[in-house]
Amino acid sequence: MxxxxxxxxxxxxxxxxxxxxxxxxxxxxxxxxxxxxxxxxxxxxxxxxxxxxxxxxxxxxxxxxxxxxxxxxxxxxxxxxxxxxxxxxxxxxxxxxxxxxxxxxxxxxxxxxxGYAEVRVGALRGTTNSLFLPLGTGIAAAMVVDGSLVSGDGYAGELGHTRFVQGEAAELCACGQRGCLETVASAAALARRYGARTGEVVDGAREVLELLAAGDPDAAAVWDEALTALVDALVLYTTLVAPTRIAIGGGLVGAGETLLAPLREGVHERLTFQREPEIVAAELGxxxxxxxxxxxxxxxxxxxxxx
Ligand SMILES: [Zn+2]
Known part of the structure; x- marks a missing residue:
């Protein structure tokens, strides 16, 4: 093959x-x-x-x-x-x-x-309702619903191009809309937003995460904005499609529990009647x-x- x-x-x-x-x-x-x-x-x-x-x-x-x-x-x-x-x-x-x-x-x-590979041999093994969400240069989702990978004739899964930032703070996205999840929570967005806020050029999301770990307040601000939008997106997805497990992938999941713990906490706080999904790191990189x-x-x- x-x-x-x-x-x-x-x-x-x-x-x-x-x-x-x-x-x-x-x-x-x-x-x-x-x-x-x-x-x-x-x-x-x-x-x-x-x-x-x-x-x-x-x-x-x-x-x-x-x-x-x-x-x-x-x-x-x-x-x-x-x-x-x-x-x-x-x-x-x-x-x-x-x-x-x-x-x-x-x-x-x-x-x-x-997402299909994560279901077959990775973090989503054994699930029939789950989500694979890689946070990389862009954001798109692989949705497994009732055992099927949803393709929507090729158009499904564009959670990255759904609006989660309102008002003045909403930036123009490459797709032509404003305030998309991708403009605030992709790895590329973290680096760009940190640069725009501080005037300093950083070497990708990895450097923003290092600054975050070192206590940099601007890194913390862009990180919090990303987490807020991601929690909103995961709560929306959970409410609509009821996954039992969500696997986060892409470059940002290199942050490990720095990313996953606040996502779990944020989603847990927001859900009331919905089934709460496990939120884990994707395994296949x-x-x-x-x-x-x-x-x-x-x-x-x-x-x-x-x-
Ligand atoms: Zn967009």
Missing amino acids: VAVDLGGTRMKCGLVAADGAVVHRETRATPREAGGRAVLDALVDTVVELGQKAAADGHRVRAAGVVVPGIIDAHQGTVSAENLLWVNTPVLAELQAAVGPDQQVTLAHDVRAG EEAGCLGAAFMAWDVAAGPAHD
Whole structure:
């Protein structure tokens, strides 16, 4: 199984056995600076070359799973993704043509694939109603409802683009709305907001977290704003969909209990009649998307779809 995840700054690639064992892993550049056509060419080359490598190593490649950010039209096999410079780009058709009829290509959303991997072998094992919420450069959710991963024809799970900041404080989001969760609680937002508040350039959310640990009051202020919006989002999700477990992933979960403890406390205080979810750290880290790509592709290769 060839698996490729285009969700991060670099393509994460793997060869994955049926039991989820990763027999080869590598990363490759995503040539965004050269445009959307170049990104697609690089993806196609990667899938073909990984298949060749697998064959050379004595593996039989049954299928390929590719996961991408953005909106996937599952019927057309097209993808629109701002950060890959794709607009209704026929990704599935090009990949399938390149690998030939012997390998079936499965195309899925990076965050939903990551959530699927967490359900199969990670922090959401055994759940039928759960949420995977990676807090990275952006924020999107993988929603498991009554045992199914909800895709909404490719549009579901955009909790990051729901408004949780009101009034003057609401910043313009990349999506065109104001006050989205992503503008205040993504890893990128923490660094940007700390910089805007203090005039100091920081090296990402990691540095803001270090400043927070050192007692910096500006870091504490942007952190509290992020936590407030996240608690609101988790309470809303819990009220609507009643998950038993929520796994937080992405770069920010590196903060560990500094993040998870106040989220648990905040959600606990706010809930009255709702079922209270466990809030835990995701387990699969950067590999979640790639593993999910492989699991989804294995499911398709194994025959009729199942839940
Ligand atoms: Zn937005």
